[in-house]
Amino acid sequence: MRFVLTALAFCVLPLAGAAQTDARIHYLQRAVPPPPTLSDLDTPPGDLGVAGARLAIDDNATTGRFLGQSYALDATRVAADADLAAAARAALAGTDLLILDAPADDVLAVADLPEARGALIFNVAAPDTNLRDADCRANLLHTLPSTQMRTDALAQFFVLKKWTDLPMIAGGHASDQAFAASMERSLAKYGLKPGPRKEWRFDANMRRNASAEVPLFTQGFGRYDALIVADEIHDFGRYILYNTWEPRPVTGSEGLTPVGWDRVVEQWGAAQLQNRFTDLAARAMQPRDYAAWAAIRTLGEAVTRTGATDAATLRAYILSPDFELGGFLGRPLTFRAWNGQMRQPIPLVHPRALVAQAPLDGFLHPVTELDTIGLDAPESRCEAFAP
Incomplete structure (x- = not known):
């Protein structure tokens, strides 16, 4: 067309x-x-x-x-x-x-x-x-x-909130796996230790079974500060909210989400x-x-x-x-x-409101705080832009 x-x-x-x-x-x-x-x-x-x-x-x-x-x-x-x-x-x-x-x-x-x-x-x-x-x-x-800009923004929010126990559920699509890997790198970048990670492999109709399946699936995480969901194709994440074993915030691809x-x-x-x-x-x-x-x-x-x-x-x-x-x-x-x-800047939102916008206060940079999210010059392996 x-x-x-x-x-x-x-x-x-x-x-x-x-x-x-x-x-x-x-x-x-x-x-x-x-x-x-x-x-x-x-x-x-x-x-x-x-x-x-x-x-x-x-x-x-x-x-x-x-x-x-x-x-x-x-x-x-x-x-x-x-x-x-x-x-x-x-x-x-x-x-x-x-x-x-x-x-x-x-x-x-x-x-x-x-x-x-x-x-x-x-x-x-x-x-x-x-x-x-x-x-x-x-x-x-x-x-x-970039995906890393979004996950860095979310990691800054975790630091600000002092949320350190952060398990993750990742879907099987390539974009889900890329988000999960980037999230783990961002957590490490800001001094946080990635929590346990489970892979979502259900093919059941979660519209009917979420209230039964999700609590059991998340029970093994124990107590934690917030749950990260890597579901970039928006397949299962919507069924995680309010169905987890522990009543905790959901972040990542659902719940509190970093967006462009x-x-x-x-x-x-x-x-x-x-x-x-x-x-x-x-x-x-x-x-x-x-x-x-x-x-x-x-x-x-x-x-x-x-x-x-x-x-x-x-x-x-x-x-x-x-x-x-x-x-x-x-x-x-x-x-x-x-x-x-x-x-x-990267807005951190839920479906009804803007919660915060990264870079967040306290994350400093010698040139611009915007370079605290995503690949900064010393981190980049890009050679095509070299003068």
Whole structure:
């Protein structure tokens, strides 16, 4: 499926003397069927991600029309069994600015295309920490927080609360296992000892059996401070809450959850962004929508400041100390020059409210506290960004 969205200036003349600047951006998405889960309550919206891109194009146009700038968004959705590389080559033939909504393997495959060597690609869907580490690419930036950024944020909360006894239940999906491994690394990073870990392997209908199965499954943990659930596909975690043997907080993929964005974020002007997104998409903004919005707003800010639209100039500015983006998260958003990850606070939420936002008070850093979550420069094995 292919469609074109264009935001141009209508009825408003650009400032006198301003040169016309046209930026074309391509949103390339791999259609990934959701894995089977125990509940069908969380069907992903059909416009996930691209709706955030559409809003950002509108936002860029609001400023751009006064500066002689126009923004066009092409969007291509590639079936799960189709050739993403071919679609990427076609997209790159029209622009060197690409928003990529795809799993990690696809992200690397596209970034490594000869046609992409001089492009600027934003990863808005793959949280894999390795893409910001040893598998980084010089032409690849990330506006979706990494899994480690999210687990570091949760570990900071545990330290603040003095919760030290932290067992975990991990699902069998690859993303569940990645979250569990990252959580254990984050606990160690902040001086906490990972607790006992159980693997969830039930295939029963938990909607009927949760009250009987979960207490027995969690009884062996004994007494503890909080339970961590690694269920990134949202399969079984919802049945853990209020069914554990010990009445304790549930955290991780359910309960208290670290996210890139959530509808309960309302401070710092976020309610205005939430309302505009709801008007456009008739639903709440999700983390992938926010990542796509931030990617295109990053490009808009860079075009405004540099007056250029080529990937090399924009990349250099985005990674420079001069760049910052207002992202409705209470702090300016910038990019790590050593691996291309966008620095961003991580909200810790439950379904009805924002509980806290990392980095939390007391976690200090010589440059910016935002670098206490995720891979800091000394931790990173990324070599592609070396000067």
